[in-house]
Amino acid sequence: xxxxxxxxxxxxxxxxxxxxxxxxxxxxxxxxxxxxxxxxxxxxxxxxxxxxxxxxxxxxxxxxxxxxxxxxxxxxxxxxxxxxxxxxxxxxxxxxxxxxxxxxxxxxxxxxxxxxxxxxxxxxxxxxxxxxxxxxxxxxxxxxxxxxxxxxxxxxxxxxxxxxxxxxxxxxxxxxxxxxxxxxxxxxxxxxxxxxxxxxxxxxxxxxxxxxxxxxxxxxxxxxxxxxxxxxxxxxxxxxxxxxxxxxxxxxxxxxxxxxx
Numbered sequence: 001x002x003x004x005x006x007x008x009x010x011x012x013x014x015x016x017x018x019x020x021x022x023x024x025x026x027x028x029x030x031x032x033x034x035x036x037x038x039x040x041x042x043x044x045x046x047x048x049x050x051x052x053x054x055x056x057x058x059x060x061x062x063x064x065x066x067x068x069x070x071x072x073x074x075x076x077x078x079x080x081x082x083x084x085x086x087x088x089x090x091x092x093x094x095x096x097x098x099x100x101x102x103x104x105x106x107x108x109x110x111x112x113x114x115x116x117x118x119x120x121x122x123x124x125x126x127x128x129x130x131x132x133x134x135x136x137x138x139x140x141x142x143x144x145x146x147x148x149x150x151x152x153x154x155x156x157x158x159x160x161x162x163x164x165x166x167x168x169x170x171x172x173x174x175x176x177x178x179x180x181x182x183x184x185x186x187x188x189x190x191x192x193x194x195x196x197x198x199x200x201x202x203x204x205x206x207x208x209x210x211x212x213x214x215x216x217x218x219x220x221x222x223x224x225x226x227x228x229x230x231x232x233x234x235x236x237x238x239x240x241x242x243x244x245x246x247x248x249x250x251x252x253x254x255x256x257x258x259x260x261x
Contacts, residue, residue, distance in 0.1 A: 003029065007244035010037040015047055018240075037066070039059035055069060056096065060090045068106065093106040102143070108149045109124050113167060125180070147244065150176070159213065184225075189249075193233070216235075
């Protein structure tokens with residue numbers, strides 16, 4: 001099963017930049033989308049009913065803000081949201097069940113300047129960890145995909161020293177990632193690729209992407225007991241259309257269900 005995750009920074013903007021063509025050619029079984037900034041009724045059929053995919057949406061109550069989506073060639077057994085209005089009102093996550101595998105598209109909150117939303121962000125993080133742990137204890141494996149809005153280690157951003165104290169690299173956020181991985185979850189890409197200068201987000205300012213002055217804040221994580229099923233992980237840094245790029249994971253898991261029509 002090939003799973004791709006991408007923060008598109010506005011799916012209507014992404015459509016104008018070739019998203020539908022990219023989707024057609026990406027050859028993914030499941031595509032997790034973050035920051036849709038739209039609800040389905042605002043979107044073209046090319047986005048809501050692309051050939052070969054079923055689509056699922058969790059949109060924010062606030063217009064033009066946040067939101068997650070999931071495109072699947074395989075019909076899920078069920079789709080769930082977080083089950084907590086604090087986060088579902090912002091469309092923060094979708095859980096897709098495929099047998100005993102749960103693929104999650106998650107858009108972690110930004111803690112914002114001076115940590116203005118840090119408490120909200122950490123509440124989301126703790127709730128997500130609790131949900132993942134409950135799923136694993138119940139016999140499910142999880143693939144948690146998305147924009148975590150956290151650079152975990154100094155290797156995960158170009159300028160760690162100058163960003164200490166900035167949103168996405170706060171000690172509390174990095175400590176949560178320590179807790180998350182210590183509780184039995186693997187940062188898949190980093191396991192496959194220990195090299196530096198591997199980023200998934202670049203500021204639109206100062207030609208940051210051209211210079212590769214970026215942050216790795218988008219992740220695919222799995223429970224440790226499922227890691228042996230992971231075949232590969234990749235960052236598609238050359239794919240344009242957002243200030244983030246897509247990330248990919250391939251897992252050894254049978255696509256045994258009916259494909260979406």
